[in-house]
Amino acid sequence: MNERNFDVTVIGGGPAGEVAAGKLGEAGLSVALVESHLIGGECSYYACMPSKALLRPAEALAEARRVPGAAEAVTGQLDVEAVLRRRDQIVHGLDDSDQVPWLDERNVTVVRGHGVLDGERRVRVGDELLLAERAVVIATGTGAAMPPLPGLSEAAVWTNREATTAASVPERLLIMGGGVVGVELAQAWASLGSKVTLLELFERILVREEPFAGAEVEASLRQLGVDVRTGAEAVRVERRDGTVTIELADGNRVEGDELLVAIGRRALTGDLGLETVKLQPGAPIEVDDGMRVPGRDWLYAIGDVNGRSLLTTHMGKYQARIAAENILGGHARVARPAQGPLAPRVVFTDPQVAAVGHTLESAERTGIAAVAVDHATGGSAGSSFYGRKVAGTTRLVFDADRDVLVGATFVGPDVAEMLHAATIAIVGEVPAARLAHAIPAFPTRNEIWLRLLAKYEQAERPRQLRAAG
Amino acid sequence: MNERNFDVTVIGGGPAGEVAAGKLGEAGLSVALVESHLIGGECSYYACMPSKALLRPAEALAEARRVPGAAEAVTGQLDVEAVLRRRDQIVHGLDDSDQVPWLDERNVTVVRGHGVLDGERRVRVGDELLLAERAVVIATGTGAAMPPLPGLSEAAVWTNREATTAASVPERLLIMGGGVVGVELAQAWASLGSKVTLLELFERILVREEPFAGAEVEASLRQLGVDVRTGAEAVRVERRDGTVTIELADGNRVEGDELLVAIGRRALTGDLGLETVKLQPGAPIEVDDGMRVPGRDWLYAIGDVNGRSLLTTHMGKYQARIAAENILGGHARVARPAQGPLAPRVVFTDPQVAAVGHTLESAERTGIAAVAVDHATGGSAGSSFYGRKVAGTTRLVFDADRDVLVGATFVGPDVAEMLHAATIAIVGEVPAARLAHAIPAFPTRNEIWLRLLAKYEQAERPRQLRAAG
Numbered sequence: 034m035n036e037r038n039f040d041v042t043v044i045g046g047g048p049a050g051e052v053a054a055g056k057l058g059e060a061g062l063s064v065a066l067v068e069s070h071l072i073g074g075e076c077s078y079y080a081c082m083p084s085k086a087l088l089r090p091a092e093a094l095a096e097a098r099r100v101p102g103a104a105e106a107v108t109g110q111l112d113v114e115a116v117l118r119r120r121d122q123i124v125h126g127l128d129d130s131d132q133v134p135w136l137d138e139r140n141v142t143v144v145r146g147h148g149v150l151d152g153e154r155r156v157r158v159g160d161e162l163l164l165a166e167r168a169v170v171i172a173t174g175t176g177a178a179m180p181p182l183p184g185l186s187e188a189a190v191w192t193n194r195e196a197t198t199a200a201s202v203p204e205r206l207l208i209m210g211g212g213v214v215g216v217e218l219a220q221a222w223a224s225l226g227s228k229v230t231l232l233e234l235f236e237r238i239l240v241r242e243e244p245f246a247g248a249e250v251e252a253s254l255r256q257l258g259v260d261v262r263t264g265a266e267a268v269r270v271e272r273r274d275g276t277v278t279i280e281l282a283d284g285n286r287v288e289g290d291e292l293l294v295a296i297g298r299r300a301l302t303g304d305l306g307l308e309t310v311k312l313q314p315g316a317p318i319e320v321d322d323g324m325r326v327p328g329r330d331w332l333y334a335i336g337d338v339n340g341r342s343l344l345t346t347h348m349g350k351y352q353a354r355i356a357a358e359n360i361l362g363g364h365a366r367v368a369r370p371a372q373g374p375l376a377p378r379v380v381f382t383d384p385q386v387a388a389v390g391h392t393l394e395s396a397e398r399t400g401i402a403a404v405a406v407d408h409a410t411g412g413s414a415g416s417s418f419y420g421r422k423v424a425g426t427t428r429l430v431f432d433a434d435r436d437v438l439v440g441a442t443f444v445g446p447d448v449a450e451m452l453h454a455a456t457i458a459i460v461g462e463v464p465a466a467r468l469a470h471a472i473p474a475f476p477t478r479n480e481i482w483l484r485l486l487a488k489y490e491q492a493e494r495p496r497q498l499r500a501a502g
Numbered sequence: 503m504n505e506r507n508f509d510v511t512v513i514g515g516g517p518a519g520e521v522a523a524g525k526l527g528e529a530g531l532s533v534a535l536v537e538s539h540l541i542g543g544e545c546s547y548y549a550c551m552p553s554k555a556l557l558r559p560a561e562a563l564a565e566a567r568r569v570p571g572a573a574e575a576v577t578g579q580l581d582v583e584a585v586l587r588r589r590d591q592i593v594h595g596l597d598d599s600d601q602v603p604w605l606d607e608r609n610v611t612v613v614r615g616h617g618v619l620d621g622e623r624r625v626r627v628g629d630e631l632l633l634a635e636r637a638v639v640i641a642t643g644t645g646a647a648m649p650p651l652p653g654l655s656e657a658a659v660w661t662n663r664e665a666t667t668a669a670s671v672p673e674r675l676l677i678m679g680g681g682v683v684g685v686e687l688a689q690a691w692a693s694l695g696s697k698v699t700l701l702e703l704f705e706r707i708l709v710r711e712e713p714f715a716g717a718e719v720e721a722s723l724r725q726l727g728v729d730v731r732t733g734a735e736a737v738r739v740e741r742r743d744g745t746v747t748i749e750l751a752d753g754n755r756v757e758g759d760e761l762l763v764a765i766g767r768r769a770l771t772g773d774l775g776l777e778t779v780k781l782q783p784g785a786p787i788e789v790d791d792g793m794r795v796p797g798r799d800w801l802y803a804i805g806d807v808n809g810r811s812l813l814t815t816h817m818g819k820y821q822a823r824i825a826a827e828n829i830l831g832g833h834a835r836v837a838r839p840a841q842g843p844l845a846p847r848v849v850f851t852d853p854q855v856a857a858v859g860h861t862l863e864s865a866e867r868t869g870i871a872a873v874a875v876d877h878a879t880g881g882s883a884g885s886s887f888y889g890r891k892v893a894g895t896t897r898l899v900f901d902a903d904r905d906v907l908v909g910a911t912f913v914g915p916d917v918a919e920m921l922h923a924a925t926i927a928i929v930g931e932v933p934a935a936r937l938a939h940a941i942p943a944f945p946t947r948n949e950i951w952l953r954l955l956a957k958y959e960q961a962e963r964p965r966q967l968r969a970a971g
Contacts, residue, residue: 048944081945082883089887090571097566097576102559102585106578107566116571123886346944350952368939377943387943414551415918417592418558449884453940453948454922460940463930470837471922471929474846474856475517475815476550479922483819 035161039065041360042156042165043172044148044305047074049336049349050172051136056357058139065163066141067148067156072129075174075193075337076346079124080214083197085381086120087221092383096446099421113202113225124198150306154331157306168331168360171318172353173305175298175337175344180209184270188277191293193218199291202226207277207289209267211238213344213380214295216250220382223257230287232265232279234296239386241374243393243442245407245426246386250444252424253384262287300338322366324356333360342376370439370459377456379449384410384425387452390459391430391440402433402495406488408481410445415476420446429455429485433494436465451479465489504630508534510829511625511634512641513617513774516543518805518818519641520605525826527608534632535610536617536625541598544643544662544806545815548593549683552666554850555589556690561852565915568890582671582694593667619775623800626775637800637829640787641822642774644767644806644813649678653739657746660762662687668760671695676746676758678736680707682813682849683764685719689851692726699756701734701748703765708855710843712862712911714876714895715855719913721893722853731756769807791835793825802829811845839908839928846925848918853879853894856921859928860899860909871902871964875957877950879914884945889915898924898954902963905934920948934958 039062043054046068054066071078091111097103125131136143146158156163177192179185191199196218202225208215211233223229231238231254238261239247251261266282270292277292300317307314310329317340318326324339326332333356336349351367358365371377371389380386396403410416410425425445432439441455458468469486473479508531512523515537523535540547560580566572594600605612615627625632646661648654660668665687671694677684680702692698700707700723707730708716720730735751739761746761769786776783779798786809787795793808795801802825805818820836827834840846840858849855865872879885879894894914901908910924927937938955942948 076944082886085884085887085945090569093566093569094572094575097562097572100559100562101588102581103563103566105581105584106563106576109575109577112571112574115574119570347941347949350944351939351941368936371939371941377941379943379946389943415554417551418554449943449946450919450948451922452946453920453942453951454926456942457923457926457932457937457940458930461927461930461932461936463926463932467837467930468926470820470840471926472816472820472840472846473922473925474848474858474918475545475819476554477848477918477921479919480816482922 036164037065037161038164038166039063039142040166041065041168041170042067042163043170044156045074045172045174045336045338046072046143047172047174047336047349048076048346049353050074050170051132052350052353053170053172053335053357054136054141055139056354057360058136058141060357060361062167064141065144066136067144067146067158067163069145069147071127072132072136072143077124078127079194079197080344081346083120083124084217084221086123087116087197087225088217088381090116090119091224092447095383096420099423100418111224116225117200127198147304149304150309152309165331168333170333170335170356171305171338172334172336172349173301173338176301177294178297178299179294180296182267182270185294188270188272188292191291193295196293203289203291204228205289206230207279207287207292208232208295209279209292210295210297211240211247211261211263212295212297213239215293216254216380216382218293218295219254219259220257223254223259228258230260230289231262232267232287233261233263234266236264238263239380242386242388243428245428246388246442246444249384249424249426250380250382250386253382298337298343300340302338323359323364324352325359341373345376345378348376368460370462371456377452379452381449384423384445385448386442386444387448388442389440389452389456390438392442393428393430393440396430396432396439401439403439404431404433404489404492404494405429406485406492408484408488410443410448410478410481412484413476413478413480415478415480418476419478427481427485429489431465431489437462438465438468454479454482505633506534506630507633507635508532508611509635510534510637510639511536511617511632512639513625514543514641514643514805514807515541515612516641516643516805516818517545517815518822519543519639520601521819521822522639522641522804522826523605523610524608525823526829527605527610529830531636533610534613535605536613536615536627536632538614538616540596541601541605541612546593547596548663548666549813550815552589552593553686553690555592556585556666556694557686557850559585559588560693561916564852565889568892569887580693585694586669596667616773618773619778621778634800637802639802639804639825640774640807641803641805641818642770642807645770646763647766647768648763649765651736651739654763657739657741657761660760662764665762672758672760673697674758675699676748676756676761677701677764678748678761679764679766680709680716680730680732681764681766682708684762685723685849685851687762687764688723688728689726692723692728697727699729699731699758701736701756702730702732703735705733707732708849711855711857712897714897715857715911715913718853718893718895719849719851719855722851767806767812769809771807792828792833793821794828810842814845814847817845837929839931840925846921848921850918853892853914854917855911855913856917857911858909858921858925859907861911862897862899862909865899865901865908870908872908873900873902873958873961873963874898875954875961877953877957879912879917879947879950881953882945882947882949884947884949887945888947896950896954898958900934900958906931907934907937923948923951
């Protein structure tokens with residue numbers, strides 16, 4: 034067996050693995066980056082990027098149609114072929130050769146193949162053995178989770194991969210799962226002409242966000258013609274003569290030409306040789322705040338695979354920077370206030386959902402003396418020009434004991450860029466009294482901060498506060 | 503002469519005056535609000551609001567045209583009549599009756615007429631004398647400044663008032679002054695069909711912003727067909743047979759059907775009776791950080807009239823809240839980091855210019871150990887979907903001694919909502935090292951923060967820092 038020596042071996046060339054490898058290479062280390070499919074990972078080819086590419090044209094057109102004077106110029110329809118062509122450009126036709134020069138420049142050696150741990154600091158790729166002097170970084174991400182449903186495995190279902198790269202618009206699309214993947218692709222394909230049915234097991238979609246977020250997105254999906262069914266439990270799937278049928282627990286059946294399963298993610302650790310270093314195959318790899326696997330000072334896990342915050346490329350890249358800094362001898366730790374499930378997250382539907390930190394429910398569950406204040410996202414002078422008449426709520430959640438912001442959820446058209454202000458306030462732990470001196474410009478939509486902060490100032494504080502005071 | 507007693511008399515019913523009166527009324531004080539023209543002020547009828555109304559349709563359409571798949575649907579043209587109708591809606595047809603109920607509900611008495619000080623706590627309005635028990639608040643704002651130019655006063659020129667409310671599109675529009683009013687209205691009328699010539703005395707437009715801001719907006723105006731002339735000194739104006747001609751110092755002449763003069767603002771204090779309380783008529787009214795006129799504990803001045811930050815409705819409203827709190831017995835002060843000329847400001851052109859705090863030049867002039875880092879505003883994955891191929895630069899300016907952000911300028915399409923994150927970072931004095939843990943969501947355009955912070959981390963520090971350390 035061939036042997037090669039590197040300072041660090043990174044398994045998985047998605048955004049997290051790429052950033053870790055690049056930073057280590059920049060610092061002068063020799064790095065092997067092992068990837069079995071495409072450098073760039075799920076995000077670049079099968080998730081955020083193509084999903085946003087499918088959504089954005091309809092969103093831009095919807096906004097133009099909401100603006101008098103511009104609306105009159107929109108006399109044609111969305112050009113489906115052009116949308117799909119642009120999506121293909123965005124995913125580089127599933128070709129990763131554009132990604133490689135960036136790694137080459139940083140002295141990162143790309144090793145094509147499936148990487149498997151073979152004991153401490155040892156990674157096997159086919160008939161080659163990579164020996165890491167300093168560290169191994171696992172960044173293999175997640176794949177679509179599949180429920181153990183009779184008939185499912187024979188039904189040729191779509192995961193996010195097929196649903197983001199499909200070459201044509203399915204006439205009828207069934208979607209199982211009303212999380213971010215399900216709702217984004219429901220909206221994308223419905224806007225491109227599919228008759229979409231969205232099934233969600235829980236009583237609302239986007240179940241981990243504020244309840245109004247799911248409600249407002251659901252209303253918008255319905256307007257687009259999506260048949261949203263909440264509390265819908267699938268019990269059996271069958272594909273016959275090209276048609277997929279799902280039987281529901283209540284006896285109803287729904288039919289489609291394709292079925293996208295988007296019920297969750299599973300860590301891609303089943304076939305990684307974890308057993309050779311006494312870790313549990315198939316489970317997410319737990320790490321400390323420095324991204325190190327406890328008890329194995331040479332082993333790191335970053336991105337989706339550590340289960341901290343799923344489907345958040347930005348957190349994977351952040352964790353990569355933390356891990357790289359530590360491998361280089363630093364003592365970096367992820368900062369607590371907006372981590373894991375509290376990390377910033379955006380659902381690119383129309384209205385969008387942009388959230389960071391706690392929901393009211395998660396804050397209360399954590400024992401925070403939470404005070405939530407709500408305002409219509411469109412409740413500002415600036416909104417007369419932008420996203421007119423689109424429903425949407427913004428909520429800020431404060432910790433009344435510490436008088437700081439701990440959560441924010443914006444629902445509305447094109448609110449994604451409004452999120453970072455809340456992220457800085459939360460991570461910076463800027464006192465609420467100080468936030469009141471950060472004045473949003475008139476007439477921007479951010480003026481809702483004024484209303485929200487005024488409401489917080491006047492809000493009744495939870496009893497805990499008085500008792501503690 | 504009739505006499506009426508109030509707790510507080512507010513002169514001027516623009517945004518600042520309205521907010522002050524409203525807050526004092528809510529607190530239970532009796533308030534008189536004196537307004538000679540329209541409740542709502544310059545901003546609502548003749549500035550930000552109609553200007554944005556004229557700009558937004560072309561902006562929304564330009565964005566739709568930049569997005570493949572949406573572009574194909576935009577087969578018509580901007581509907582000029584619809585734009586003007588929408589602008590008329592936005593300014594409520596210059597009728598302020600919608601504004602009055604909000605004041606009524608707060609027990610604010612609207613007094614129509616021209617308010618003039620008549621000694622301490624006394625305000626005369628026609629044949630009525632308003633006696634204020636606690637305070638008088640001056641919020642009369644500014645009007646367009648006129649240069650002493652031969653022929654100007656006979657040329658029936660436009661100020662911002664005529665230029666924002668014009669009922670039809672002038673064939674040829676001359677604009678004197680390349681500040682925010684001049685450039686917004688140059689873009690607005692050019693996009694609606696005018697042949698616009700923009701004259702700026704200095705060597706660049708938007709002279710108080712970062713140099714790249716003016717350069718990038720100028721390039722965009724030129725693309726739109728605007729004839730931008732910098733270093734252009736007007737020496738004489740003449741109107742004859744409907745045509746306005748400006749003679750320039752270099753001997754050139756430019757012609758138009760209308761001439762908008764937008765060279766600056768003057769405080770509306772000439773006819774306010776300031777001499778009765780020993781203040782200088784015609785000048786801005788200087789105030790302390792609590793908005794009180796030094797030596798006159800009963801007199802406040804808020805908004806444009808105090809000269810602190812011009813044409814910023816949001817700062818006027820903020821100062822109003824500060825003044826109201828102090829009149830109610832508080833000890834409020836404006837927070838220093840983003841005040842006066844450092845206040846947040848947005849130019850709603852395409853690309854927009856959104857800035858807060860220092861430019862590099864103003865920071866250096868102030869003696870700050872300034873480090874500036876630049877990145878293309880479109881230099882992120884998120885920008886592949888948004889504002890594609892539009893030039894624009896973002897600059898952050900740090901104080902390297904204190905390791906905090908002190909200025910930010912974003913130039914790009916629709917960047918206005920990106921500004922508030924910088925405002926919170928500056929006002930919250932969030933350490934740069936902490937900002938690096940505030941992670942922008944992927945794929946939002948805010949990911950440029952990552953690049954900018956990484957550049958700052960690697961930037962050479964000014965010598966002052968080393969010396970001081």
